[in-house]
Amino acid sequence: MPLCWWAKIRRACAETSEADLLALIARLNADPAVHGILVQLPLPKHLNADLVINAIDPAKDVDGFHISNVGLLGTGQKAMVPCTPLGCLMMLRDHHGSLAGMNAVVVGRSNIVGKPMAQLLLGDSCTVTIAHSRTKDLATVCRGADILVAAVGRAEMITGDMVKPGATVIDVGINRLERDGKARLVGDVHYASAAAVAGAITPVPGGVGPMTIACLLANTLTACCRRHGLPEPEGLTA
Numbered sequence: 719m720p721l722c723w724w725a726k727i728r729r730a731c732a733e734t735s736e737a738d739l740l741a742l743i744a745r746l747n748a749d750p751a752v753h754g755i756l757v758q759l760p761l762p763k764h765l766n767a768d769l770v771i772n773a774i775d776p777a778k779d780v781d782g783f784h785i786s787n788v789g790l791l792g793t794g795q796k797a798m799v800p801c802t803p804l805g806c807l808m809m810l811r812d813h814h815g816s817l818a819g820m821n822a823v824v825v826g827r828s829n830i831v832g833k834p835m836a837q838l839l840l841g842d843s844c845t846v847t848i849a850h851s852r853t854k855d856l857a858t859v860c861r862g863a864d865i866l867v868a869a870v871g872r873a874e875m876i877t878g879d880m881v882k883p884g885a886t887v888i889d890v891g892i893n894r895l896e897r898d899g900k901a902r903l904v905g906d907v908h909y910a911s912a913a914a915v916a917g918a919i920t921p922v923p924g925g926v927g928p929m930t931i932a933c934l935l936a937n938t939l940t941a942c943c944r945r946h947g948l949p950e951p952e953g954l955t956a
Contacts, residue, residue, distance in 0.1 A: 754780035754938035780937040805929025818843035826869030868906035878911025
């Protein structure tokens with residue numbers, strides 16, 4: 719059996735033509751030694767990201783962004799699941815066991831995190847609300863959450879007074895701030911104030927990020943097993 723590996727198409731430079739990029743994807747699709755392909759986003763403006771992503775063989779789409787995988791996930795069928803939401807789900811299952819009946823609020827509506835995260839939580843029988851930066855009275859919505867997932871892309875937008883006591887907070891945000899002349903990474907959650915209230919909270923950095931990488935590798939292993947008709951590893955999929 720060919721060695722299982724994944725091909726990462728790094729961020730295309732301004733000189734890369736769409737035709738060249740699509741041709742590369744076609745070669746990787748046809749290569750039996752390649753089991754996973756991902757495109758590093760965002761792409762330069764002259765490249766159509768939807769066209770590029772949907773050119774990937776859905777069976778090798780280890781990012782889970784192809785429209786076929788999105789549709790399969792949304793209808794509860796077996797799909798490649800986006801890595802970051804999958805990592806969040808694994809952490810929540812590990813911490814809580816069953817998520818059935820819990821109120822979950824996802825702050826963010828991106829195709830990469832917010833929407834698939836909501837689908838995964840629905841699949842685990844949570845009652846799910848999708849909120850975003852324009853949600854009216856966002857603080858009240860957040861305070862109703864047993865599980866609060868912040869993926870809105872705004873530094874420290876979610877503060878401690880927006881967190882239900884004892885809630886589990888998953889911070890997906892990565893934001894670079896300048897403070898006291900030094901650059902530092904912070905999440906979408908104000909960690910200090912939220913940690914004083916939450917029952918559990920993920921830090922930034924070092925929380926969701928490592929799970930994203932682990933799930934990328936897990937998706938690649940799953941893709942390899944499916945390609946060769948082997949049993950899929952237990953506990954590595956949604």
